[in-house]
Amino acid sequence: MISKAVRGGNTFGALAYLYGPGRANEHTDPHLVASWDGFAPDPGRDDSATLQELRDALDLHVVRYERKIRSHVYHRIVRADPTDRILDDEEWGDIARRLMAAAGIAPDGDPDGCRWVAVRHADDHIHILATTVRADLRQANIRKDQYRVEDELTTVEREYGLKCLADTRTRAYRATAPKRATGAELRKAQRQGREASERDRLRVAVRRALAGAASEEEFAARLAAQGVLLGVRRAPSGDVTGYKFALPTGDGAGPVWFSGSKLAADLTHPRIHARFTVGTDPPTTNSPTAVRYRASATVDHAARTLHDDPAPAEVAAAVGGGIEALDALALTSPVLSRKEINHAARALEYTAVARTHAARDGLRAMRSAARELLHAGPVTGRGGEGAAVATILSSLILLAIVIAEWHAAQGHQRQAEAARTAADHLRTAYGRHAARPAALLDVQGQRLPAPVRDRQEEAVRRALPVDQAALVLAGEDWAVLAATLAEAEQAGHDPTALLADAAGRRELASADSPAAVLTWRVRRDARLPAPAPRGRTAAAASRTTSRATTPPTTAAVPASPGPSSPDTARRGR
Structure with a gap:
């Protein structure tokens, strides 16, 4: 459940809204489910009751206060999670009483508590309206009420068997999660026929401009x-102290500005500037295929650093850099996977690590990969490019999985769920790129001679x-890997050396298909060409057969070095 409170000074206006049709006729059957004494007049179900009568009852102590x-009106909204069952009126009434007690409006056993009513006009939420003057003519002490209400909501969720969102109520989560659009912003987007609010569109645009940017000017x-x-x-000195962003309007109205902090905690000027100080490496190639293979090695390295109780700074670097890499990939990927990659990037935004500065080396490596992706430009997804896209998506899936595992181990269930959602979107994108090259390899693998x-x-x-x-050999993608190893x-x-190196970068138990993961890593490291179409399969098989009776007795030196991981690059230096 989620809940927030607002203050106001017009009791009748608030009641008129709650019992009215709503801004979009969304209010149906408004009626009371609970009140301070159980006997408040209900204009929704009692034809003889009026809004004025209910207003006068609620304002009784406010008038006596003299x-x-x-702001004597306290208005709290309580909404169930979309996946929760529909609660009945009695259950909602019990929840309202408990929250009013927790908030300090009407403490349990206090005969002088404030007056309040709970109105329901939809299946999934209620509105609680109270006046904040007590019967003893003192004002209610509701300081820090939100924290007490959220603690009670957690207890309610567990008792009622509802989805527990306790981790989303922590200060750490609220400090890192993207800022939600308001109801007014959502209604504006609906009127304009847009899928996302202005705030959400701005946040995405700012993130995409930030991906791999090397300076404020480029940003x-x-x-x-x-x-x-x-x-x-x-500042008077000329130094930049803050950013604000807006989208142009075509209706004659001025732009609506949002500061970076109103989009997300990491989009403030100090946080953005900190990314520029981390820096990026200059792009080294214009080949989209080579760039994607190199980026996948960087992502593999980032995932490997999250093993064995990583420091929060390393997780923060993986999350922040992962979002930038995904945004860059979304901008340069074929249409068939662009939407899913963007959804993955948006889900990963909810996995940020609170009050933690990202490890500089890890963030620099991931930001450099994002910069290279943008510099190399878009790919078609055909031939070798399709295999390269599948390779980096395979690496990003595992990165999302290890981020989910870390958050789950910390008890951050909401963040873990968001990371798993990102992995699901990436799996969909991966399937669209991997299907054709994997099918070609499967044919080749099935035709391999028995000795090979x-x-x-x-x-x-x-x-x-x-x-x-045993897991690899029993998997349905074993023939795909066998063809790649033979090639x-x-x-x-x-x-054997290729497999040991590929498997050593990340455990395979969490992969949907360990054989598929190894396939793309081996192809990347060995710099194998794109899987051949059916017309060239026979020739490849013939060449493989000619070697069947003369297996190598010593480890062969690679014909050409594959794209190196960051570890390999450091060893080389």
């Missing part, structure tokens, strides 16, 4: 290219632990 109160230029207005607040196939099976058993080897062997590589 001194002006700035501002990218915003302008998207049509986003940038306002810069400066047996040799690759033996390589798997030598390179992997017993349980992992790598044909190119002069040692399949």
Whole structure:
């Protein structure tokens, strides 16, 4: 459940809204489910009761107070999660009484508590309206009421068997989660026929402009290219102290500005500036395929750092850099996967680590990968490009999984769920790119001569632990991996060494298909060409057959070095 309270000074106006049709005729059958004494007049179900009568009852102590109160109306909304069962009126009434007690409006056993009513006009939520003057003519002490209400909501969720959102109520979660659009912003977007609110569209645009940007000037230029207005607040010295953003309007009204803090906690000027100080490495190639293979190695390295009780700073770097990499990938990916990758990036926003500065080296590596992706430009998803996209998506899936595992271990269930949602979107995108090259490899693998196939099976058993080897060999993608290993062997590589290196970068138990994960890593590291179409499969099989009786007896040196991981690059230096 979620709940928030607002203050006001017009009791009748608030009641007129609650018992009225709503802004979009969404209010149906408004009626009381509970009140301070159980006998309040109900204009929704009692034809003889009026709004004025209910207003006068609620305002009784306010009138007796005889001194002006700035905001005597306390209006709290309580909404169930969309996945929760529908609660009946009695259950909602019990929840309202408990929350009013927790808030300090009407404490349990206090005969002088404030007057309040709970109105229901939809299945999934209620409105609680109270006046804040007690019967003893003192004002209610509702300071820090939100924290007490949220604690009570957690208890309610557990007792009623509802979805528990306790972790979303922590200060840490609220400090890192993207800022929600208001009801007014959502209604405006609906009137304009847009899927997202202005706040949400701005947040995405700012993130995309930030992905891999090396300087404030580049960031501002990218915003302008998207049509986003940038306002810069400066100190008397001329130093930048803040950013604000807006989308241009075509209706004659002025733009609606949002500060970075009103979009997300990490989009304030200090946090954005900190990313520029981390820096990025200059792009080294214009080949979209090579860039995606190199980026996948960077992502693999980031996932590997999250093993064995990582520091929060390393997780923060993986999350922040992962969002930038996903935004860059969404901007340069084929249409068939662009939407899913964007959804994954948006889900990953809810996995940020509170009050933690990202590890500089990890963030720099991921930001550099994002910069290279944008610099290399879009891909078509065909041929070698399709295999390269599948490879980086496979790496990003595992990164999302390890982020989910870390949050789950910390008890951050909402963040873990968001990371798993990101992984689900990436799986969908991966399937769209991997299906064709995997099908071609499966055909090749099924046609391998028995000696070649047996040799690759033996390589798997030598390179992997017993349980992992059994998992790979029993998987439906084993033929795909066997074809790749045979092809790598044909190119002069040692399949056992390739497998050991690929498997050593990340445990495979959490992968949907360990064989598929190893396939793309081996192809990337061995720099194998795109899987051949059916017309060229026979020739490849013929070449493989000619080597069937002369297996290599020593580890072969790779014909050409594959894209190196950050660890490999450091060893080389």
